[in-house]
Amino acid sequence: xxxxxxxxxxxxxxxxxxxxxxxxxxxxxxxxxxxxxxxxxxxxxxxxxxxxxxxxxxxxxxxxxxxxxxxxxxxxxxxxxxxxxxxxxxxxxxxxxxxxxxxxxxxxxxxxxxxxxxxxxxxxxxxxxxxxxxxxxxxxxxxxxxxxxxxxxxxxxxxxxxxxxxxxxxxxxxxxxxxxxxxxxxxxxxxxxxxxxxxxxxxxxxxxxxxxxxxxxxxxxxxxxxxxxxxxxxxxxxxxxxxxxxxxxxxxxxxxxxxxxxxxxxxxxxxxxxxxxxxxxxxxxxxxxxxxxxxxxxxxxxxxxxxxxxxxxxxxxxxxxxxxxxxxxxxxxxxxxxxxxxxxxxxxxxxxxxxxxxxxxxxxxxxxxxxxxxxxxxxxxxxxxxxxxxxxxxxxxxxxxxxxxxxxxxxxxxxxxxxxxxxxxxxxxxxxxxxxxxxxxxxxxxxxxxxxxxxxxxxxxxxxxxxxxxxxxxxxxxxxxxxxxxxxxxxxxxxxxxxxxxxxxxxxxxxxxxxxxxxxxxxxxxxxxxxxxxxxxxxxxxxxxxxxxxxxxxxxxxxxxxxxxxxxxxxxxxxxxxxxxxxxxxx
Numbered sequence: 001x002x003x004x005x006x007x008x009x010x011x012x013x014x015x016x017x018x019x020x021x022x023x024x025x026x027x028x029x030x031x032x033x034x035x036x037x038x039x040x041x042x043x044x045x046x047x048x049x050x051x052x053x054x055x056x057x058x059x060x061x062x063x064x065x066x067x068x069x070x071x072x073x074x075x076x077x078x079x080x081x082x083x084x085x086x087x088x089x090x091x092x093x094x095x096x097x098x099x100x101x102x103x104x105x106x107x108x109x110x111x112x113x114x115x116x117x118x119x120x121x122x123x124x125x126x127x128x129x130x131x132x133x134x135x136x137x138x139x140x141x142x143x144x145x146x147x148x149x150x151x152x153x154x155x156x157x158x159x160x161x162x163x164x165x166x167x168x169x170x171x172x173x174x175x176x177x178x179x180x181x182x183x184x185x186x187x188x189x190x191x192x193x194x195x196x197x198x199x200x201x202x203x204x205x206x207x208x209x210x211x212x213x214x215x216x217x218x219x220x221x222x223x224x225x226x227x228x229x230x231x232x233x234x235x236x237x238x239x240x241x242x243x244x245x246x247x248x249x250x251x252x253x254x255x256x257x258x259x260x261x262x263x264x265x266x267x268x269x270x271x272x273x274x275x276x277x278x279x280x281x282x283x284x285x286x287x288x289x290x291x292x293x294x295x296x297x298x299x300x301x302x303x304x305x306x307x308x309x310x311x312x313x314x315x316x317x318x319x320x321x322x323x324x325x326x327x328x329x330x331x332x333x334x335x336x337x338x339x340x341x342x343x344x345x346x347x348x349x350x351x352x353x354x355x356x357x358x359x360x361x362x363x364x365x366x367x368x369x370x371x372x373x374x375x376x377x378x379x380x381x382x383x384x385x386x387x388x389x390x391x392x393x394x395x396x397x398x399x400x401x402x403x404x405x406x407x408x409x410x411x412x413x414x415x416x417x418x419x420x421x422x423x424x425x426x427x428x429x430x431x432x433x434x435x436x437x438x439x440x441x442x443x444x445x446x447x448x449x450x451x452x453x454x455x456x457x458x459x460x461x462x463x464x465x466x467x468x469x470x471x472x473x474x475x476x477x478x479x480x481x482x483x484x485x486x487x488x489x490x491x492x493x494x495x496x497x498x499x500x501x502x503x504x505x506x507x508x509x510x511x512x513x514x515x516x517x518x519x520x521x522x523x524x525x526x527x528x529x530x531x532x533x534x535x536x537x538x539x540x541x542x543x544x545x546x547x548x549x550x551x552x553x554x555x556x557x558x559x560x561x562x563x564x565x566x567x568x569x570x571x572x573x574x575x576x577x578x579x580x581x582x583x584x585x586x587x
Contacts, residue, residue, distance in 0.1 A: 110149060349425050387548065433513055436516075441503065446488070448503060468503075470506070
């Protein structure tokens, strides 16, 4: 990354973790206790060697800490060394425990909020984005890339700072014991920095590649499981497995390459540290032989040397793993940077309940520059009118009503509701004016009552039942083992197609919106079910502006007006009877 990009990413990370600054400050405060604990760790060994086995006095600060009533005999010093070992171990474990609990709590809360932010943004992106990118990529970024934020803020930066503090403290103490050995120990730092610089870019790019491949693999799983009936119907399980394995192979190879890079980096850091240890051991032994330092002081320096190189290794490893976390954070922030294709204008108007007058003025729309779907559509629908939309598959009928609900915006022209451009209304208010019943009703894996109430959360039980009765769904619901509490399964697969459609109609009744959109609502049901649904829809359409997309003449008979669309253009508009009669019925 170039310097401006690194600065921008760092700034975004800081803004994201700012609400948790007190918790992170607490983690840092606990990390500040690590250096004193590390400094105390080798002291019992020095006391045992110099003051128990040898005749050297205690270090000055320890001698001042001990009460004068405690004898300085070898036995007393041995007991003191053992007690000090236990005390340092207990304090270290207590600090580690408190730090791990606070870190886990902060990381999980940070992750929850960041995932919620990503999920909220993804839901606000237009359907064009999801059509173009698919859902698996967004799922991967929310579920997996989002974890990078906590890994960076809590598991990356805090240990990084703690290791740096420990390193500084160890260098200060070691230089007081032997400036020469401290200088020798730190001579390896330029080599470590050079190795880190060499590997950093490679690790980041490999981490990006792995996450991209894993997202693609997740897409294969989503597609195969989402189309399980088709896969089983054509006996293509082996083919889908082969596709999954082939996609996974790319991920596997990328992970192996990353493991090689991380292993090479770790080996280089370990060998450089081993070289520094060997040099200190060689020079330190010479110092003891020459009488320049005691054996206990050499052991103390060697103990501190381990405490110096451990943070150095930690800094190196964190630098390697941070590249993967930074790659994930970049991908998550890239999702947040996706601009909504259907933005809400500043100061957009509130809309409580529309009258239902709709007008299309020279509306054109295309998916990108290469595919035009609708061309120069102009017509007006008065409130309460039932409009049938007919035409060949792919003519643009569903796209037309998708523009009406602002799932997309026209590339040219304007759509007016009650004389105002749709883009001047608040999006949530606008969409509350529509009740939609589609060919394949979407139900959630919860109870029937909750699915009906999805149109109006908080609706009373009596209102839900009345909506179900209006949709001719109450009878079959009462026959179910748990009635309205029956779980419908994933996407409502525990119900038949006709039952799902009637639950969807009950949802529309409960919403009581002024504009109704029916997109092939009876195309996948039998004749008897169609009759029941038509009866329910006849009641639902009363007093509402209604758009009916259908190929069936029986549905068009319920319309006041029929618009036929061909190749994205309005080619015929006529009263329903004339439209169907002239063609001998719509097929």
